[in-house]
Amino acid sequence: MTHPFLSIRNVSKAFGSVRAVADLSLDIAENEFFALLGASGSGKTTLLRMLAGFEDLTDGDILLEGTSIAGLTPNRRPLNLMFQSYALFPHMTVTQNIAYGLEMDRLPKAETASRVSEILDVIQLGHLAKRKPDQLSGGQRQRVALARALVKRPKVLLLDEPLGALDKKLRSEMQLELKRLQHEFGITFVVVTHDQEEALVMADRIAIMKDGALLQVGTPHEIYESPGTRFAADFIGVMNFLPVSRRANGFATRDGTPVKTDGRAAPTGTQVVAAIRPERLRVGGTGDNSLTGEITALAYHGLDLLVHISTALADAPVIARMTADEADGNAPVVGRQITVSWSAKDTHIFPE
Numbered sequence: 001m002t003h004p005f006l007s008i009r010n011v012s013k014a015f016g017s018v019r020a021v022a023d024l025s026l027d028i029a030e031n032e033f034f035a036l037l038g039a040s041g042s043g044k045t046t047l048l049r050m051l052a053g054f055e056d057l058t059d060g061d062i063l064l065e066g067t068s069i070a071g072l073t074p075n076r077r078p079l080n081l082m083f084q085s086y087a088l089f090p091h092m093t094v095t096q097n098i099a100y101g102l103e104m105d106r107l108p109k110a111e112t113a114s115r116v117s118e119i120l121d122v123i124q125l126g127h128l129a130k131r132k133p134d135q136l137s138g139g140q141r142q143r144v145a146l147a148r149a150l151v152k153r154p155k156v157l158l159l160d161e162p163l164g165a166l167d168k169k170l171r172s173e174m175q176l177e178l179k180r181l182q183h184e185f186g187i188t189f190v191v192v193t194h195d196q197e198e199a200l201v202m203a204d205r206i207a208i209m210k211d212g213a214l215l216q217v218g219t220p221h222e223i224y225e226s227p228g229t230r231f232a233a234d235f236i237g238v239m240n241f242l243p244v245s246r247r248a249n250g251f252a253t254r255d256g257t258p259v260k261t262d263g264r265a266a267p268t269g270t271q272v273v274a275a276i277r278p279e280r281l282r283v284g285g286t287g288d289n290s291l292t293g294e295i296t297a298l299a300y301h302g303l304d305l306l307v308h309i310s311t312a313l314a315d316a317p318v319i320a321r322m323t324a325d326e327a328d329g330n331a332p333v334v335g336r337q338i339t340v341s342w343s344a345k346d347t348h349i350f351p352e
């Protein structure tokens, strides 16, 4: 019988009366880049710490390749946790920092030296091997911390907000770097992040956590294109919500215009919302659904332009995303009227 690689089974964690993780089950495959995504307090770090062995389980079990690891101390687990703060030793050089864990494991000196030099190559920091952490940039320190975790060749690397301390540009570079390293080493990564964009870029699969439970698990594409709940739809990317009411044969906006939807089973209730991504709105009224409103703001993002449209159909502005070409062709101006349309298949219905 084949076992899931890493299996989290009905795991709960209570801190007094707070249920940080509540009866959570999840299987993670070997070599998977898995992201735990959720708002602050949703239980991500607690779950990661239970995987690493820094937190006991109140209930449930964790199995690696079919064997329970729940009773093992952190250093006996073939999982390695990389802390948010990196926790490099300030008085040690890059080489010494990376070698430290192997020396603690009493690996032969020659093996330690060859493993350290190999990993310095991979993270491209060989030229800085003799520097101390305070002589490195934030991104370089981050690489050293990664190297220190990877050099021990854990079966699973657990990363808690690994890029949290980096600025935006470095962050997006390191997202790709992390993916490269994961691929190169063939190690399973479980990454905690509250940054949905980061999870979409890096992960093979994402689990959205809320109140200690899993709301949805899927590939970035599945989660973005087919969010299972209004919360997930709102949490990942930008989403427009139009209040709609149920009619005998479909749905209608506040002004009574019929709304054509993707046809998936709609929630019960007379008042629901239609959700549409900004990039699915096109200028002009030729789609299955359309709306007209006044442009209230333009937010330029380089690659695209977000056009805020005030309409009687929703309390919040509807946001349409234009590519540079569309923006050039349409020259949107604040204060002008605009009509946008979208297709039925891009219209998801959620409970209000």
Ligand SMILES: Nc1ncnc2c1ncn2[C@@H]1O[C@H](COP(=O)(O)OP(=O)(O)OP(=O)(O)O)[C@@H](O)[C@H]1O
Residues within 6 Å of the ligand: 015, 018, 019, 020, 038, 039, 040, 041, 042, 043, 044, 045, 046, 047, 194
């Ligand atoms: N040691 C602790 N004692 C008591 N309550 C705790 C402890 N650790 C976490 N909690 C509580 O458990 C819940 C989940 O916390 P956790 O740190 O796992 O969330 P998180 O999703 O990682 O949040 P963040 O993104 O802010 O780190 C929160 O309500 C938190 O206050």
